[in-house]
Amino acid sequence: MSDCVEVQRLDAVWVMRLNRPQARNAVNLETAQALAAALDALDADPELRIGVLTGAGGNFCSGMDLKAFAATGERPYVGNRGFGGLCEKPPAKPLIAAVEGYALAGGCELALACDLIVASREARFGVPEVKRGLVPGSGGMLRLPSHIPYHVAMEAVLTGDFFDAERLHQLGLVNRLAEPGQALDAALAMARTIADNGPLAVRTAKSIVSQSRNWRPEDRFDLQRPRIAHIFVSEDAHEGATAFAEKRKPVWKGK
Incomplete structure (x- = not known):
C-alpha cells in the first residue's frame, strides 16, 4: 500500500486517509491506485463492515493533481473505478466521507461517491472545474442534481463557487455536522452504529x-x-x- 493513502483497521471499520497534505491531498495516479487497492481490501475482508474516507492535514481533498496533469498529462483514473479509484465504482460496503477543510473538484466528487457525508462546520465544498476550462466529469454533474435541488446544483456547476457545509447540511447533502477537527470522530461513531447491524x-x-x-x-x-x-x-x-x-x-x- 502506498504512503499516499494510509489505512487503519478499527475493529470492523476500515479507515482510509488521503495522505498528501503538502498538496491538500490532491489526487495523483499513485494515490488513485492506492485508494482503489484500499477499497478492494474493504470489500474482500469479511471482518470489515464499513469504510471511512478522510484526508490528512486538515483537508479532505483538493481534487486532481493539476501540476502532474499540466506537466505530463497524468490523469488519476483506475480502470473501471474512474477518478481516484472510487468515483465510478464505489465499494459494495458502505462508505462514509469524513470532511475537514476543502473538498473541491475531484475531492468533492470523491465525497459524492460515498454513501454518507460527515463534515466539519467549517468545511467547504465545490466543483470549480469551469474556472480552469474543465468540467466535473467524475460525478459532479451527475450526482449533485440528485442530491440537492436542481437549480442549486446548476449554480454550483456553472459558477464553480464554493458552498459551506452548513448550507449543504440544510440541503440534505451532508448527513451530520461536527465541530472543526471532529469530523472523523463523528464519522467513526456513525460507522460503528452501522457496523453493529447485520x-x-x-x-x-x-x-x-x-x-x-x-x-x-x-x-x-x-x-x-x-x-x-x-x-x-x-x-x-x-x-x-x-x-x-x-x-x-x-x-x-x-x-
Missing part, C-alpha cells in the same frame, strides 16, 4: 437504495423482490430474530 442486510440495503432511484415506479417491487429474497432465509435474519427474543446482542455471520 452485514448482509446492510450491503443489500445499500445496493437497493443506490440502484432503485433509476427504476420506474411500476417496476420497483418486481425488481426489488429477487434482490432481497435471500435476506429472509439467511442465517443472519434468524439470528436477529432469535437475539431479539432472547434480549441479547446478535452474533452476525454475514450469510
Whole structure:
C-alpha cells in the first residue's frame, strides 16, 4: 500500500486517509491506485463492515493533481473505478466521507461517491472545474442534481463557487455536522452504529437504495423482490430474530 493513502483497521471499520497534505491531498495516479487497492481490501475482508474516507492535514481533498496533469498529462483514473479509484465504482460496503477543510473538484466528487457525508462546520465544498476550462466529469454533474435541488446544483456547476457545509447540511447533502477537527470522530461513531447491524442486510440495503432511484415506479417491487429474497432465509435474519427474543446482542455471520 502506498504512503499516499494510509489505512487503519478499527475493529470492523476500515479507515482510509488521503495522505498528501503538502498538496491538500490532491489526487495523483499513485494515490488513485492506492485508494482503489484500499477499497478492494474493504470489500474482500469479511471482518470489515464499513469504510471511512478522510484526508490528512486538515483537508479532505483538493481534487486532481493539476501540476502532474499540466506537466505530463497524468490523469488519476483506475480502470473501471474512474477518478481516484472510487468515483465510478464505489465499494459494495458502505462508505462514509469524513470532511475537514476543502473538498473541491475531484475531492468533492470523491465525497459524492460515498454513501454518507460527515463534515466539519467549517468545511467547504465545490466543483470549480469551469474556472480552469474543465468540467466535473467524475460525478459532479451527475450526482449533485440528485442530491440537492436542481437549480442549486446548476449554480454550483456553472459558477464553480464554493458552498459551506452548513448550507449543504440544510440541503440534505451532508448527513451530520461536527465541530472543526471532529469530523472523523463523528464519522467513526456513525460507522460503528452501522457496523453493529447485520452485514448482509446492510450491503443489500445499500445496493437497493443506490440502484432503485433509476427504476420506474411500476417496476420497483418486481425488481426489488429477487434482490432481497435471500435476506429472509439467511442465517443472519434468524439470528436477529432469535437475539431479539432472547434480549441479547446478535452474533452476525454475514450469510
